[in-house]
Amino acid sequence: MAIKEALRPGGRSARVQESIHTAVRELLEEQERSTLTVPQIATRAGVTPSTIYRRWGDLSALLADVALARMRPDSEPANTGSLRGDLRAWAEQYLDEMSSEPGRNMMRDVQSSATPGYCVTILSAQLQTILERYRDSEEPLPDIDRLLNLIVAPTVFRILFSATPLSVPELHALIELALLP
Amino acid sequence: MAIKEALRPGGRSARVQESIHTAVRELLEEQERSTLTVPQIATRAGVTPSTIYRRWGDLSALLADVALARMRPDSEPANTGSLRGDLRAWAEQYLDEMSSEPGRNMMRDVQSSATPGYCVTILSAQLQTILERYRDSEEPLPDIDRLLNLIVAPTVFRILFSATPLSVPELHALIELALLP
Known part of the structure; x- marks a missing residue:
């Protein structure tokens, strides 16, 4: 699953994921999110659209994954002692x-x-x-x-x-x- | 406000609202909700699109209003005694x-x-x-x-x-x- 892999970097699968995430982040800076398409992301990331569909199912799941990865790096919840x-x-x-x-x-x-x-x-x-x-x-x-x-x-x-x-x-x-x- | 008017039937404003609600309900039976447009609803209801925009702001608010009116007629919450x-x-x-x-x-x-x-x-x-x-x-x-x-x-x-x-x-x-x- 995408999130697990994000926590275990390295490996081909993790590199593919990282390039797809990067493609999404770059494209989101260049254009409106409503105009984003899976083939476009695939082209930018150098993968086939089916790689994206197979892994995330649809564009929304991919966008959600990117947003999550962006907002929560890999830090544990703060440990305050209580x-x-x-x-x-x-x-x-x-x-x-x-x-x-x-x-x-x-x-x-x-x-x-x-x-x-x-x-x-x-x-x-x-x-x-x-x-x-x-x-x-x-x-x-x-x-x-x-x-x-x-x-x-x-x-x-x-x-x-x-x-x-x-x-x-x-x-x-x-x-x-x-x-x- | 639309909901208030729905609870006070009668009057021109209530009749206009009812014809718009009816138009939405009819169109939703004939086509996909994602293809619905405000001008289309206006034509069916016999009003101008600006009547709809003025009252609801946007299509989503109108759809939400219709859904609400549909789901909660005008009954009060059940009174069970406690x-x-x-x-x-x-x-x-x-x-x-x-x-x-x-x-x-x-x-x-x-x-x-x-x-x-x-x-x-x-x-x-x-x-x-x-x-x-x-x-x-x-x-x-x-x-x-x-x-x-x-x-x-x-x-x-x-x-x-x-x-x-x-x-x-x-x-x-x-x-x-x-x-x-």
Whole structure:
């Protein structure tokens, strides 16, 4: 899967992916995203269109992948020493990124891609990384679905459907709720 | 505003709106939604395109309005005699409607419309209707934002970004959380 490969650089497959990502980034600087096509990206990257279709399924999934790779290099969620602190740091960064223009575009791309579940998989992995750190603590840990429902969902919903995104205090209140036993 | 007028039938403005809604519904049965245009709708409805642009801003807002009018006739949220019961009935219906193909299309239309906040306004009004019924009860009432964040947001998020929508038990658990003092 594309994301896994991005985390394991090297190898032919990773180089092909990198050239396709680069082609997308370059083309997006030169033209409107609505005019971008798969054959065009393939030509720029020196691959066949079917290489792109085989790997991503459609243009939206590729754009979503590029946007994700761009926004989250390969850093782990910040480790602040407490679960509350880690969740706050992670959620504030997520709110920030998703409220930005590339974040909004990414959410649009992901929705119209063939595999919108893709996004939840990545978010879940990040939240899992945080939870693993506190696996031996005495407090009961929230499960991933609870974190997705109470922290991620309101963040995304407000950005997509409301005039104003969540405020940081609202975000913190939701985290408290998620941390309730 | 279009929705207000839909609730106050009669009058020239309401008749114009009804003929435009009807035109959209008819055209959607005859052709793909992606090929629909404002001038085409205007011709069918016997109005000028500027009437449509003035009232809805763009095609997406009009499509969202038609979808909403279609899905929620003019019934109030069910009154079951308890806040918990009303919220469950409302949230289950909302989950049902939004998981359907017209519901998904509506969410897509609303997002690309000029006024995505539109949707939250309507949802808030419905939730307000429910809360008003229990205004004199002794239990503290949740506020609208809490209901939007804890019930509506996860419902929408899971439909848009996950392979499976929320289950009814998950929805009930979220309602319990929203009802915590």
